[in-house]
Amino acid sequence: MQCLRRQLQLTSKLLRLYSAKALAPVVLRPYQESCLDACLDALTSGSTRIGVSLPTGSGKTTVFISLLSHISPPTGFPSATRSLIIVNSVELALQSAAQAKRLNPQWSVEIEQGVKHHASGLADVTVATYQTLLQPVRLAKFNPTSIKAIIVDEAHHAAAPSYRRILSHFDPAVKNPDATFQPPALPHSIPILGFSATFSRHDGLALGSVFECIVYHRDFLEMIREQWLCNVRFTSVKANIDLSGVTVSSRTGDFNATSLSHVINTEVVNKLVVSAWLDKGANRKSTLIFCVNLAHVRELTAVFRAAGVDARYVYSGTPAAERRALISSFKAGQYPVLLNCAVLTEGADIPNIDCVIVVRPTRSRNVFAQMIGRGMRLSPDTGKEDCRIIDFVDSTNRVAGVVSTPSLFGLDPSEVIDDETIDALEQRKDLEAKSQGPERHYDSHDHIPDPNCRSSVLMLGLAAVETSTFWSALGKVSFVSNATKIMKMHRFKRILHQRRFR
DNA sequence: CACAGAAGCTTGTCCGGTCC
């Protein structure tokens, strides 16, 4: 087995070198290479359902397209040469297909989506939206015997019943929610590889029903430090808000929006937000603001406009054409402030954003990372040098579990942060750690309890910090060196082969 | 041991958002 693995690894590396020389277009970043290695290592070790966690802007699409070129048909099934990429929006489908064609011009690439895009099912790579694949006729085009791998983009959705309805056709181990569903008898196993920036779900239970393990993870903090994402300057503003009375959903673990809006969407706080922006963000070209709910979006926009700032907002009800125009003119720098509520948290690609204001306190590190991640894409064309992140912390009561800039760095939430870089914050954390003795973090807990994984993390010695879950531990892995971390991730993966997720 | 109240968990329904 060891010998076979070495052979396969060598083959995949030679293939990578060969394809790089033959086509010469793609030079993967070092972490993308490591990610590829981790995935191929897992596949050659026998895993078939694996996850990869890479932050927004890290080039997930490039990685999974490259990965497909290194996955060979299973032994004994040379005709299984096709790949299926499942995405959750038309934009992602178009982006992935374009990237697949750009990186591998020799491939036939098709899209299966809606009424406009009908694939034959015979292309080397087909990119499909899950909404379209839910139609049996559309799904039936893809014969499992001819497929060598399936990629799931935004894979934190993969545990939803609709995704499982699709994936169960390609892997009997994925349970179809329909009790009458007859699992297919497949001649060979089809690897399912999930990619996401926030590889977790609030309900927590279901991801393990699709993926066996996470084989690679990169935290956005180290990506910034290594300048794969743009530099960030953090500012935390103390506001007279009291989160202690805000109700928390037992199901999601995060604040209830309605309850939260009673505390956040007030005249005092809204004026403070505008003042903070005038003080710290007015010199920025493009500021994106995250609000609690629709009422908050509208009222905060009004306060900005009353202060003479050209602020606009998008929400789900904004007509598609109007939304495109709003985002397009925002990208062009035609107005400085765009507010939204949950519309632009996932998949929004607006690289010119150079200021993000979070006026939506959260207990989820994922949600916080998604929000501030919108400003971290590199954008040399627009002259963007860095991104300013402004968030608001309560000054009246210290509520456990709130994710803010200080807690993100393991600092006391009451610490004042004014225009500080990641390096400065980590130096401050180190000083605090030295003065306090044993390491302590004030981070929140993410929402996926998994006793098995906690055991694994403990086995790796990664649990020197206060953490309750594998997921939050992964978040803290960013504080160790990259080389060390990758080594630990490889060890972690091996352990998971014996101790799988639920 | 039995009962009542509190706390926590599960389930169903509704809503906002997205896509077909």
Next chain:
DNA sequence: GGACCGGACAAGCTTCTGTG
């Protein structure tokens, strides 16, 4: 307009704890 998603919320059920 319909289907599906995640999230919010309320109602009902179960479990835990304190008291007689």
